[in-house]
Amino acid sequence: MKKITVLLIMVGVMALLVGCLQEENTTPVVSATENTLKTETLDVFAMDTYMNIKYFTTENSDCSQKLQNEITYLESIFSVTDENSDISKINSNAGKFTVVSDDTTALVKKAVEISDMTEGSLDITVYPILKEWGFTTGNYKIPEQKTLNDLLKNTGYQNIVLEDSKIKIPENFAMDLGAVAKGYTGDKLCDIFRKENVKSALINLGGNVQTVGTKPDGSLWNVALKNPIDTEKEICVVPLSDKAMITSGGYERYFVGKDGKQYWHILDPKTGYPSDKGLLSVTVIGEDGTLCDALSTALFVMGEEKAKTFARTHSMVDVILINSNMEIFITENLKDSIQMLDNFRYRIIA
Amino acid sequence: MEKRQRIFWIILIILLVVCGIWIVISRLSVGEGNYAVIKVDGEIIRQLPLAEDTVVMIDGKNNIRLKVIVDKGSIFVEHSDCPDKICEQKGRITKTNENIICLPARTVIEIQGTEGDTVDVVI
Numbered sequence: 001m002k003k004i005t006v007l008l009i010m011v012g013v014m015a016l017l018v019g020c021l022q023e024e025n026t027t028p029v030v031s032a033t034e035n036t037l038k039t040e041t042l043d044v045f046a047m048d049t050y051m052n053i054k055y056f057t058t059e060n061s062d063c064s065q066k067l068q069n070e071i072t073y074l075e076s077i078f079s080v081t082d083e084n085s086d087i088s089k090i091n092s093n094a095g096k097f098t099v100v101s102d103d104t105t106a107l108v109k110k111a112v113e114i115s116d117m118t119e120g121s122l123d124i125t126v127y128p129i130l131k132e133w134g135f136t137t138g139n140y141k142i143p144e145q146k147t148l149n150d151l152l153k154n155t156g157y158q159n160i161v162l163e164d165s166k167i168k169i170p171e172n173f174a175m176d177l178g179a180v181a182k183g184y185t186g187d188k189l190c191d192i193f194r195k196e197n198v199k200s201a202l203i204n205l206g207g208n209v210q211t212v213g214t215k216p217d218g219s220l221w222n223v224a225l226k227n228p229i230d231t232e233k234e235i236c237v238v239p240l241s242d243k244a245m246i247t248s249g250g251y252e253r254y255f256v257g258k259d260g261k262q263y264w265h266i267l268d269p270k271t272g273y274p275s276d277k278g279l280l281s282v283t284v285i286g287e288d289g290t291l292c293d294a295l296s297t298a299l300f301v302m303g304e305e306k307a308k309t310f311a312r313t314h315s316m317v318d319v320i321l322i323n324s325n326m327e328i329f330i331t332e333n334l335k336d337s338i339q340m341l342d343n344f345r346y347r348i349i350a
Numbered sequence: 351m352e353k354r355q356r357i358f359w360i361i362l363i364i365l366l367v368v369c370g371i372w373i374v375i376s377r378l379s380v381g382e383g384n385y386a387v388i389k390v391d392g393e394i395i396r397q398l399p400l401a402e403d404t405v406v407m408i409d410g411k412n413n414i415r416l417k418v419i420v421d422k423g424s425i426f427v428e429h430s431d432c433p434d435k436i437c438e439q440k441g442r443i444t445k446t447n448e449n450i451i452c453l454p455a456r457t458v459i460e461i462q463g464t465e466g467d468t469v470d471v472v473i
Contacts, residue, residue, distance in 0.1 A: 043392040043458065050451040050458060138433050206451075207473045215470070224469040232441045237469055247473050253436070283473075 037200075037216050042067055046075045047181060049206025055193065056200040056216045063196045067189055074185050077101050080127065080136075080176040086167075087176060091127075095171035097163065105165050107177060107184050110290055114180075115157040118298035118310070123269035125155045125169065127176040135265045140255035142263065148272040155269060183293025186210035186244060190289070207252070210244040210289050224341075226251075228280035228322055235328065236320070236346075237339045244289035248296035249281030249322075250274070266300050277303025278323050285334070286317035308349050319349065384446060384463035386425045388418065391456045400425060400444075400461070410455025418459065425459060427452065448472050 037056045042064050044051040053067060077100070079085040083092070086100040100108075108124070115122045127136075129151050134140040143151075154172045161168040169175060177184075182205045193201045193212045201212035202221055211221045220239035227233045228251045238245060250264035254274075257263050268275040282300040284292040295317060299307040304323050311319040311331050320338075321329040328346040330338060335348060388396040390410055398404060400423045408416040410430075416437065417429040424442040430452055437452035447470055449460040 043389065045391070045453065045456050048453065050449075050453060052449075052458075202470055204471050204473075209471055209473055221471070222469045224472040226472060231439075232443070234469075234472060245473065 040064060044068060044071055046071050047078070047185065047205070048178075049182065051206065052204045053189065054202045055198050055212070057196075057198050063192055063198065066192050066196070070188055070192060071185060074103065074181070074188065077104050078107070078177045078181045078184075080174075080178070090167050090169060091174040094169050094173050097161075097166040097168045099166050102165065103184075103188075105162065105167065107180060107290070108160065108167055108175075109162055110184075111177065111180050111294060112157055112160055112162070114291065114294040114298065117314075118295070118302065120157065120269055121301040121306075122179060122294050122298040123155060123157045124175045124177060124179065125157050125160065125173055126267050126269050126272075127174040128154055128172075129267055129272045130176070130178075130265070131174075133263070133265075133267070134255075135253065140257075140263070142257050142259075143272075152272050179297045180290055180294045182206065182208045183244065183246060183290040186289040186293075208244070208246045208289070208293060209240075211240045211242060214241045220337075225281075225283055225320065229326065234341050235322070235344050236341055238285065238320075238334065239337050239339075240285070243285055243287055244292045245283060245285045246289070246292040246296045247281055247283040248300045250276075250300075251280070266297060268301050275301040275303070277301075277306075279304055279307065279321060280324055280326075281320075281322045282307060283320040284317050285319070288316070292317060311349050320346075321349070384423070384461060386420065387460050387462050389458045389460070398425070400463075408455075408457060410452060410457040412454055412456075414452065414455035414457075416452060416455060416457060425461070426450070427459070430455065445469060445472070 037058065040055050040057055040062065042053040051071065076082060077086045080087050082088060086104040090098045090100065111124045129148065130136055132143045132147060132151060159170050159173060186203050186205055186208055189203050190210055190212055199213040200216050203210040209223050214220055220241050222237050222239055223245045224234040224237045225247065227235050228249045231251055248266060250266060254262050254264035264274045266275050267273065279300055282296050284296045284299065286292045299310060299319065302310060304321065307321055308329065318331045318333050328344060329349050330346045332348050340346060385397055385399045387394055388408055396406060398420050400420060402420065404420045406418050408418055410416055414431045416427050419426055419428050424444045426442040427437040427450055430437050432452050432454040434454065437450050440450045443450055443461055446461050446463050449458055451458050
């Protein structure tokens with residue numbers, strides 16, 4: 001009897017050993033099936049941000065060069081600091097029409113439409129005020145009220161004139177596409193992936209995330225949202241596919257004034273001051289990256305109540321609002337997919 | 351007979367212990383896979399395991415030096431010569447796919463590895 005027991009245990013041990021060995025052996029088999037897809041990553045410093053693009057492709061197709069070229073091209077026409085860009089030409093040519101590229105026409109047109117849709121909460125002509133605050137250079141200062149009042153007279157997106165492929169702004173006006181250019185670039189990169197038949201990509205343009213398809217194993221991309229008052233931690237995770245998720249928050253770029261107050265880069269076009277209407281961060285999720293990018297800024301400027309009203313009446317995007325009491329509000333569509341972390345709770349914007 | 355049985359048992363126990371240690375070691379080596387990759391202008395210049403506390407100086411672009419600290423499974427920029435200090439403000443990162451970026455120095459610190467790989471990107 002005892003011998004049989006020993007024998008059984010021996011067999012058990014052998015099985016365990018074989019099991020261990022097999023575990024090791026199976027690994028290459030699994031990766032062999034995944035090996036038909038290659039992981040490619042592309043790091044680019046452009047548009048005043050760090051861009052990280054990851055995609056999965058078959059051995060033959062490599063679109064990194066196409067992606068790089070598109071980014072370089074779009075930066076060369078949208079940059080407000082490059083004097084040869086379309087935007088710089090429009091600005092230096094203020095008062096007269098400037099002939100610009102199709103992409104510039106398309107993006108300015110769309111920005112103006114979104115400005116209308118948000119009652120001016122987005123305004124691509126606040127650039128002179130942004131400059132006065134030092135957000136374009138890093139030489140921060142709190143402007144005099146009189147200076148702001150004077151500069152405010154030279155803003156207003158309604159004054160942008162579009163005519164075929166020509167754009168004109170009034171004299172002393174200046175525009176920049178900082179609030180929409182990254183979203184537009186993301187959309188263009190998604191187009192390249194679709195054309196190249198890439199079915200799985202994650203585009204991160206300095207916090208603007210755009211996803212193509214799912215991960216190669218078919219699961220959704222998991223995008224985590226930072227806690228705006230403790231950016232080392234996260235609030236929630238949103239699983240996504242073929243969508244953009246874009247956040248605007250005061251914590252992204254700010255300075256502390258001599259008065260001890262925090263001043264951030266999202267300005268209210270109506271006052272010229274950093275928008276401070278009860279929100280810490282606004283996240284917009286949807287298929288149109290340019291729209292999400294623009295709306296994340298616009299809804300932050302609108303403030304809590306108006307942003308909620310906007311979210312209720314515009315179903316083409318989903319929204320996550322975090323107010324200064326750290327209360328989290330989401331649109332109903334997100335409630336089945338969103339995963340809250342660390343005891344954070346949400347309320348539905350109803 | 352009894353002596354032989356005892357030898358059997360001893361061999362068995364040894365086998366079990368060896369197998370047990372093997373399993374533990376193989377699991378551990380997977381678990382400690384998290385490391386930080388430091389890139390300057392897209393080029394990987396350092397790879398630091400997060401399990402080993404250390405301090406490194408990184409020569410970024412534009413003559414900007416960064417003092418980077420690995421501490422208790424996290425990594426952060428303690429000091430940077432850059433003007434905006436956004437990399438210092440970022441604080442500690444601990445999770446796979448999190449990163450710290452110093453734009454003026456064109457330096458990226460990114461956590462890679464297998465542990466906690468449920469989040470693809472943090473914004």
